[in-house]
Every structure is written in structure tokens, then in C-alpha cells.
Amino acid sequence: MPKKSFKTGKIRAAEVGELDLDFAIDTAGSWEGRFPDPGPGDYLVTIGAYDRDPEHVLVSRRYVSATSAANAAELALSAFAERHSYAQDDEGNVVPVTVEGATGIPVWVERVDTVTR
Numbered sequence: 787m788p789k790k791s792f793k794t795g796k797i798r799a800a801e802v803g804e805l806d807l808d809f810a811i812d813t814a815g816s817w818e819g820r821f822p823d824p825g826p827g828d829y830l831v832t833i834g835a836y837d838r839d840p841e842h843v844l845v846s847r848r849y850v851s852a853t854s855a856a857n858a859a860e861l862a863l864s865a866f867a868e869r870h871s872y873a874q875d876d877e878g879n880v881v882p883v884t885v886e887g888a889t890g891i892p893v894w895v896e897r898v899d900t901v902t903r
């Protein structure tokens with residue numbers, strides 16, 4: 787489960803440009819196929835990681851909309867971890883790693899923005 791302390795906000799669909807997105811997923815966790823243009827019902831999730839720059843993930847309303855910012859964060863974090871080969875346990879939680887003597891979760895949700903008109 788993503789950490790609860792991520793920031794939330796709103797972003798207009800017009801501000802979510804193709805160049806701002808690292809990838810998009812649908813609410814089934816797939817990043818394959820054609821996605822609708824960003825719009826109401828979508829979430830823009832910023833994922834941070836200890837070993838790479840933050841990435842912007844669009845959680846698309848395709849199929850069924852995410853139910854909340856926390857739900858969108860969970861979907862995006864799981865897809866990000868799978869896409870970048872971070873280990874996950876049987877429940878889909880990212881497994882802590884040890885780096886330079888410290889142990890912690892290697893990826894996290896920094897921000898979730900609700901997409902508006």
C-alpha cells in the first residue's frame with residue numbers, strides 16, 4: 787500500500803501533455819493499448835524512487851474509474867514497480883531493500899492530482 791502522506795491536488799486535462807507522462811495505465815493495471823485523452827475521472831500520480839527521477843503516471847478512467855486518490859496511488863505504484871522490476875510480495879506491496887546500510891521501500895507515491903476539465 788502506498789504511504790499515506792502523499793500530496794494531493796487538481797490539474798486541468800489540458801495541462802497533462804503527452805510529454806509530461808512517462809506512461810499510462812488503466813484501472814486494470816494494464817499499460818498496453820490506446821488510452822483516451824486525459825480528462826475528468828483520471829488521476830496523475832507522481833512516483834518517486836531512490837534510484838531514478840520521479841515519473842508521472844496517468845491512471846486512466848478506461849474500463850472503470852479509480853475510486854479515490856489513494857486507489858489511484860495504489861494502482862500506479864504497483865504498475866510502476868512491476869514495469870521497473872522492483873520486487874513485490876504476494877499482496878502486491880513493494881518489498882523493502884537495503885541500500886548503503888539503510889533498509890526501506892525503494893519507491894513511493896509523492897503526489898496524486900485529480901484531473902479536471
